Amino acid sequence: MAESAxxxxxALEAIVGAANLLTADADVAPYVTDWRNRYHGRARAVVRPxxxxxxxxxxxxxxxxxxxxxxxxxxxxLCGGATPGAGGHEVVVSLTRLNRVRAVDATNATLTVxxxxxxxxxxQAAGDAGLLFPLSLAAEGSCAIGGNLATNAGGTAVLRFxxxxxxxxGLEVVLADGRVWEGLxxxxxxxxxxxxxxxxxxxxxxxxxxxxxVLKLFPRPRSSxxxxxxxxxVDGAVALLAVLRQALGDxxxxxxxxxxxxxxxxxxxxxxxxxxVPGHPWYALVQAxxxxxxxxxxxxxxxxxxxxxxxxxxSDAAVARSEAQAADLWALREHIPEAQxxxxxxxxxxxxxxxxxxxxxxxxxxxxxxAAFPGMRYVTFGHLGDGNLHYNLSPPAGTTxxxxxxxxxxxxxxxVARFGGSFSAEHGIGQLKRAxxxxxxxAVEIELMRQIKRAFxxxxxxxxxxxx
Amino acid sequence: MAESAxxxxxALEAIVGAANLLTADADVAPYVTDWRNRYHGRARAVVRPxxxxxxxxxxxxxxxxxxxxxxxxxxxxLCGGATPGAGGHEVVVSLTRLNRVRAVDATNATLTVxxxxxxxxxxQAAGDAGLLFPLSLAAEGSCAIGGNLATNAGGTAVLRFxxxxxxxxGLEVVLADGRVWEGLxxxxxxxxxxxxxxxxxxxxxxxxxxxxxVLKLFPRPRSSxxxxxxxxxVDGAVALLAVLRQALGDxxxxxxxxxxxxxxxxxxxxxxxxxxVPGHPWYALVQAxxxxxxxxxxxxxxxxxxxxxxxxxxSDAAVARSEAQAADLWALREHIPEAQxxxxxxxxxxxxxxxxxxxxxxxxxxxxxxAAFPGMRYVTFGHLGDGNLHYNLSPPAGTTxxxxxxxxxxxxxxxVARFGGSFSAEHGIGQLKRAxxxxxxxAVEIELMRQIKRAFxxxxxxxxxxxx
Numbered sequence: 001m002a003e004s005a006x007x008x009x010x011a012l013e014a015i016v017g018a019a020n021l022l023t024a025d026a027d028v029a030p031y032v033t034d035w036r037n038r039y040h041g042r043a044r045a046v047v048r049p050x051x052x053x054x055x056x057x058x059x060x061x062x063x064x065x066x067x068x069x070x071x072x073x074x075x076x077x078l079c080g081g082a083t084p085g086a087g088g089h090e091v092v093v094s095l096t097r098l099n100r101v102r103a104v105d106a107t108n109a110t111l112t113v114x115x116x117x118x119x120x121x122x123x124q125a126a127g128d129a130g131l132l133f134p135l136s137l138a139a140e141g142s143c144a145i146g147g148n149l150a151t152n153a154g155g156t157a158v159l160r161f162x163x164x165x166x167x168x169x170g171l172e173v174v175l176a177d178g179r180v181w182e183g184l185x186x187x188x189x190x191x192x193x194x195x196x197x198x199x200x201x202x203x204x205x206x207x208x209x210x211x212x213x214v215l216k217l218f219p220r221p222r223s224s225x226x227x228x229x230x231x232x233x234v235d236g237a238v239a240l241l242a243v244l245r246q247a248l249g250d251x252x253x254x255x256x257x258x259x260x261x262x263x264x265x266x267x268x269x270x271x272x273x274x275x276x277v278p279g280h281p282w283y284a285l286v287q288a289x290x291x292x293x294x295x296x297x298x299x300x301x302x303x304x305x306x307x308x309x310x311x312x313x314x315s316d317a318a319v320a321r322s323e324a325q326a327a328d329l330w331a332l333r334e335h336i337p338e339a340q341x342x343x344x345x346x347x348x349x350x351x352x353x354x355x356x357x358x359x360x361x362x363x364x365x366x367x368x369x370x371a372a373f374p375g376m377r378y379v380t381f382g383h384l385g386d387g388n389l390h391y392n393l394s395p396p397a398g399t400t401x402x403x404x405x406x407x408x409x410x411x412x413x414x415x416v417a418r419f420g421g422s423f424s425a426e427h428g429i430g431q432l433k434r435a436x437x438x439x440x441x442x443a444v445e446i447e448l449m450r451q452i453k454r455a456f457x458x459x460x461x462x463x464x465x466x467x468x
Numbered sequence: 469m470a471e472s473a474x475x476x477x478x479a480l481e482a483i484v485g486a487a488n489l490l491t492a493d494a495d496v497a498p499y500v501t502d503w504r505n506r507y508h509g510r511a512r513a514v515v516r517p518x519x520x521x522x523x524x525x526x527x528x529x530x531x532x533x534x535x536x537x538x539x540x541x542x543x544x545x546l547c548g549g550a551t552p553g554a555g556g557h558e559v560v561v562s563l564t565r566l567n568r569v570r571a572v573d574a575t576n577a578t579l580t581v582x583x584x585x586x587x588x589x590x591x592q593a594a595g596d597a598g599l600l601f602p603l604s605l606a607a608e609g610s611c612a613i614g615g616n617l618a619t620n621a622g623g624t625a626v627l628r629f630x631x632x633x634x635x636x637x638g639l640e641v642v643l644a645d646g647r648v649w650e651g652l653x654x655x656x657x658x659x660x661x662x663x664x665x666x667x668x669x670x671x672x673x674x675x676x677x678x679x680x681x682v683l684k685l686f687p688r689p690r691s692s693x694x695x696x697x698x699x700x701x702v703d704g705a706v707a708l709l710a711v712l713r714q715a716l717g718d719x720x721x722x723x724x725x726x727x728x729x730x731x732x733x734x735x736x737x738x739x740x741x742x743x744x745v746p747g748h749p750w751y752a753l754v755q756a757x758x759x760x761x762x763x764x765x766x767x768x769x770x771x772x773x774x775x776x777x778x779x780x781x782x783s784d785a786a787v788a789r790s791e792a793q794a795a796d797l798w799a800l801r802e803h804i805p806e807a808q809x810x811x812x813x814x815x816x817x818x819x820x821x822x823x824x825x826x827x828x829x830x831x832x833x834x835x836x837x838x839a840a841f842p843g844m845r846y847v848t849f850g851h852l853g854d855g856n857l858h859y860n861l862s863p864p865a866g867t868t869x870x871x872x873x874x875x876x877x878x879x880x881x882x883x884v885a886r887f888g889g890s891f892s893a894e895h896g897i898g899q900l901k902r903a904x905x906x907x908x909x910x911a912v913e914i915e916l917m918r919q920i921k922r923a924f925x926x927x928x929x930x931x932x933x934x935x936x
Contacts, residue, residue: 107706107824108855109713152659160718163657166634181912186822188854189631189893191620191670193905193935194917198666202659219714238575245577246687249759250628250718291717292768300760354654356575386656387576425657437661444649448924449662455919467661 005044008065012047012091015057020048020097031072031092032084035139039080039431042088043070050097052114052172052180052211059209059461060178062091068464069093071205073116073144077151078350079430081204081466090464095146098211101125109217110169110186115146115210122215131217134161134253138334146210152202154426156287159385160253161218163426164201170214171197176207176457186214199452204428205463207456221253221289225298226326227305229317230280234359237284237384239313241355244286247304251297254287255385256333262381266332266339273332274325276318284314284384285333333381340379340392345401347408349391351416352425358387361419368411369393373404388425413440429467437467473512476533480515480559483525488516488565499540499560500552503607507548507899510556511538518565520582520640520648520679527677527929528646530559536932537561539673541584541612545619546818547898549672549934558932563614566679569593577685578637578654583614583678590683599685602629602721606802614678620670622894624755627853628721629686631894632669638682639665644675644925654682667920672896673931675924687759689721693766694755694794695773697785698748702827705752705852707781709823712754715772719765722755723853724801730849734800734807741800742793744786752782752852753801801849808847808860813869815876817859819884820893826855829887836879837861841872856893881908897935905935 013021022028023045032041044067049055062069068090072082075094084090099116106129113122119140126133135148137155147153149171153164161167170185183197200208231237237257244252260281267273277283286305290297298319305317320326340346353361362380369376375396382389391412395404413423413436423436438446446468453460453468481489490496491513500509512535517523530537536558540550543562552558567584574597581590587608594601603616605623615621617639621632629635638653651665668676699705705725712720728749735741745751754773758765766787773785788794808814821829830848837844843864850857859880863872881891881904891904906914914936921928921936 105822105824107710108822110822152663154657154659158657162634163659165663166630175912175916179912181916182910183913185890186888187820187890187893189622189626189820189851189856190890191622191631191894191896192890192892192901192909193670193897193913194675194920195620195633195666195670196913196916198663202661202663207662219717242575246759249687291714296764352655352657354573354576354578356573383657388657420654422653422655422658422660424660425655426659428659429661433660441660442650444643444647445651445661445664448643448649448664451923452662452920455923456916 008061008067009045011061012045012058015054015061016047016049020050022046031075031094034080034083035076036078039083041084041086043084043090043092044088046092046094048094048097052098052174055093055098055174055209055211056178056180058093059174059176063177063459063461066459067091068461070463071095071150071209073147074118074139074142076139076143077147077430078427079432081151081428081430082147083431085465093209095144095211102212104129105186106131108186111215111217112184112212113145113215114212116144119143119145119148126217127220129217130220132220133215133217135164135167145213149201149210149213150203150205151428154383154386154388156254156383158383159255160250165198167216168197168201168213169216171200171210172212173200173208173210176459176462181208184212184214204430204466206453206467207462219291221291222293223290223295223297224326225288225301226320226329227286227301227317228276228329229284229286229305230277230315231282231284232280232315234282234362236313237282238355238359240284240308241385243308243313244304247300248288251288251290253289254285256285257380257382257384257389258283258285258333259378259380261377262336262379263332265343265379266335269339269342270335273335274328276329277316280315285329336379336381340394344394346379347393347395347401347405349412350425350427351391351412351421351423352386352388353416353419353421355384355387357419357421358384358389361415361421365391365412365415368415369408372407372411373399431466434467476529476535477513479529480513480526483522483529484515484517488518490514499543499562502548502551503544504546507551509552509554511552511558511560512556514560514562516562516565520566520642523561523566523642523677523679524646524648526561527642527644531645531927531929534927535559536929538931539563539618539677541615542586542607542610544607544611545615545898546895547900549619549896549898550615551899553933561677563612563679570680572597573654574599576654579683579685580652580680581613581683582680584612587611587613587616594685595688597685598688600688601683601685603632603635613681617669617678617681618671618673619896622851622854622856624722624851626851627723628718633666635684636665636669636681637684639668639678640680641668641676641678644927644930649676652680652682672898672934674921674935675930689757689759690761691758691763691765692756692794693769694788694797695769695785696744696797697752697754697773698745698783699750699752700748700783702750702830704781705750706823706827708752708776709853711776711781712772715768716756719756719758721757722753724753725848725850725852725857726751726753726801727846727848729845730804730847731800733811733847734803737807737810738803741803742796744797745784748783753797804847804849808862812862814847815861815863815869815873817880818893818895819859819880819889819891820854820856821884821887821889823852823855825887825889826852826857829883829889833859833880833883836883837876840875840879841867899934902935
């Protein structure tokens with residue numbers, strides 16, 4: 001910090017031009033605060049490269065000056081993984097200008113895109129080629145595909161298509177010393193040594209900066225069906241999932257659990273949203289898609305739900321009769337987080353469990369939390385098909401989120417660990433969950449991670465203070 | 469080597485018992501020669517542990533004595549990856565006694581199994597639970613699941629289900645120093661740091677010894693349809709693949725390209741096998757599966773094929789009318805390698821390419837090989853849906869395989885590299901393709917692999933001389 005910043009800034013300006021080097025506080029501000037307004041960092045500068053060569057030059061330059069780098073995409077992360085620390089000595093590398101679709105190969109069903117492209121623009125490019133890129137999540141209009149890959153994003157289509165990791169065939173990565181690993185393969189099979197791309201995927205910019213990727217595309221759905229099933233218990237929801245998986249196979253693309261409390265909360269803030277099957281404790285929002293235009297999908301879904309009701313697995317169900325009805329059902333699901341935010345503070349948990357453990361987990365968690373915080377309210381929803389719950393708690397009147405968080409987190413995460421689950425299913429670690437990582441991961445595993453970090457970034461210049 | 473083997477052997481015997489420590493030449497012989505009888509190694513001993521704790525103790529013991537280890541499953545690999553070197557100082561750790569199914573969780577659709585279980589026994593355990601484990605390949609009766617994972621096996625269902633890597637949720641691994649990484653997670657989403665299991669998958673025992681795994685299960689198919697389509701060109705096969713993917717979506721589970729030469733060669737040695745649509749230059753064996761029992765799958769496949777013929781994409785097609793007919797079509801495909809072996813020596817290439825590049829690759833490869841070896845015969849088949857060809861060459865009369873191999877390999881692999889393909893799609897590197905790795909991989913990539921190897925196995929004790 002004693003060293004003058006001038007030579008570094010001059011060198012960076014020579015790489016990206018004055019217009020793409022931001023140093024004034026007002027210009028830098030949007031890049032140093034996270035999406036949830038939880039982390040407020042400082043940065044020596046923000047650089048906005050437009051090519052992979054510029055990214056590489058920036059990294060070499062920062063390495064020469066021993067200045068740490070924070071890679072950033074759309075800055076929509078939920079764990080502070082793209083926000084610089086408070087020291088003010090880091091350089092933020094914003095990749096949003098590096099956003100070209102380099103190639104679409106419809107025959108190979110692949111798309112090559114640069115890291116800064118928004119997820120929505122990737123979906124659009126796939127659609128323009130008559131194909132589907134299935135990754136989908138709330139921030140898709142502003143999040144960058146590079147950030148999706150660096151955090152191994154999840155979203156609403158994981159049940160069929162897997163997490164972001166499973167949608168990648170190749171990567172181009174700028175390494176910690178500024179060299180470029182050219183791994184943009186377009187192959188579905190390639191057993192030639194260690195699968196390096198897997199290390200960069202989900203490493204939150206701590207091992208290298210992803211600058212481009214080859215993504216898998218899929219046939220576009222041409223028939224869809226959406227239903228809302230009512231259930232007496234979470235066990236019923238788990239059983240219904242199994243029934244529908246067998247009946248629909250891979251055409252079951254979404255299975256979202258929603259508690260009755262979520263519906264009440266959401267319709268309280270958004271009264272125009274539907275209440276499709278009132279009066280039941282649990283619901284499942286079911287989505288099915290088929291690439292065939294003349295698929296009997298809706299009839300099959302309806303028949304499977306009818307059978308489930310007959311057998312007592314589900315209590316009732318409503319099948320959307322139009323695209324507008326289907327969109328309303330999804331809007332109900334998607335407005336839960338916003339309704340909860342408008343209702344008041346809450347303690348969020350992005351957890352995963354073996355699907356078979358979810359009913360027992362929910363029962364035990366509620367018992368322990370009720371004992372610790374009488375009057376606690378539970379806003380439970382999530383991707384049941386993936387074992388991923390957004391288990392959000394609203395503390396009782398008179399108890400602040402700040403006062404309750406630490407104890408509630410410990411109850412929830414300890415129980416998650418006991419049931420073989422994860423304290424971060426799809427949002428990652430960033431700054432937010434570093435302490436949980438140390439607490440819940442086996443020591444051997446953390447040591448292996450540190451060895452990898454040392455091997456790839458021996459001087460600790462890439463996104464310091466994140467994950468490890 | 470000057471050191472006496474006695475203390476090591478006594479220590480190993482104390483771990484596994486005398487019955488599971490093999491040192492006599494006749495006992496050791498089956499473990500030191502590979503499946504294709506191409507590599508003939510020597511070993512100080514073969515140890516057969518029955519538990520993970522025994523594997524860990526063996527590794528600690530070998531590490532103390534600075535003795536390298538060759539992990540081995542069913543010993544069915546095709547690249548010599550499980551065969552010890554010629555020096556005679558290595559210990560083979562055979563995992564076939566470590567073969568229990570530890571748990572089946574039908575609700576979570578997961579199975580936890582030890583590394584030495586055969587692939588067939590894993591398929592059976594999944595079937596017993598009413599579910600499917602989709603990995604399937606010729607050696608499934610004798611290959612071990614641990615070897616399948618250590619080599620990231622491919623097989624016939626990759627089009628829908630991916631390679632072995634994509635079927636794994638968790639691993640238990642004995643590290644180079646004998647510590648055990650307990651990573652047997654049963655979660656479909658878990659974003660808590662680097663995904664370590666990905667490093668062990670496909671690393672051929674050079675980074676750790678996989679002792680158990682959690683595998684993903686799927687709904688069992690209850691409707692199936694199989695067809696044999698005739699095509700004028702490889703372009704036609706690529707176009708038919710796109711038509712069927714759109715029509716059937718994920719229910720298209722197999723799409724195997726077969727040249728007319730393959731049919732002639734195979735029926736010459738196995739005359740009882742069918743010739744379903746005689747007289748066309750190329751064929752595609754098409755498999756479709758649906759988890760629903762009353763699916764109109766066969767009608768949909770027939771209709772899609774009919775449309776493809778009308779549009780001139782395919783020339784003709786035969787749909788199997790019975791399970792026996794379907795089995796005969798698959799037998800035709802599966803007997804190609806054996807028929808070729810019985811016909812004479814051949815030069816094998818397990819390559820992959822972007823699907824869109826396959827027609828041009830085949831044309832150019834044949835032109836170059838014809839020029840170099842007039843009279844060369846081409847036995848081309850493989851998993852077209854994955855871009856994976858088994859591109860096997862029978863040299864012309866008067867030219868031996870030994871004489872032609874080096875030049876033919878160079879022509880094929882140089883061209884594969886030019887088209888952005890891989891010189892090893894599903895069989896791995898082992899001993900066989902180490903030189904190709906150095907030749908075709910970017911230097912940066914090899915350096916990163918070496919850094920990982922050094923971090924995980926600093927003394928080079930795990931499967932030396934393989935991959936790197």
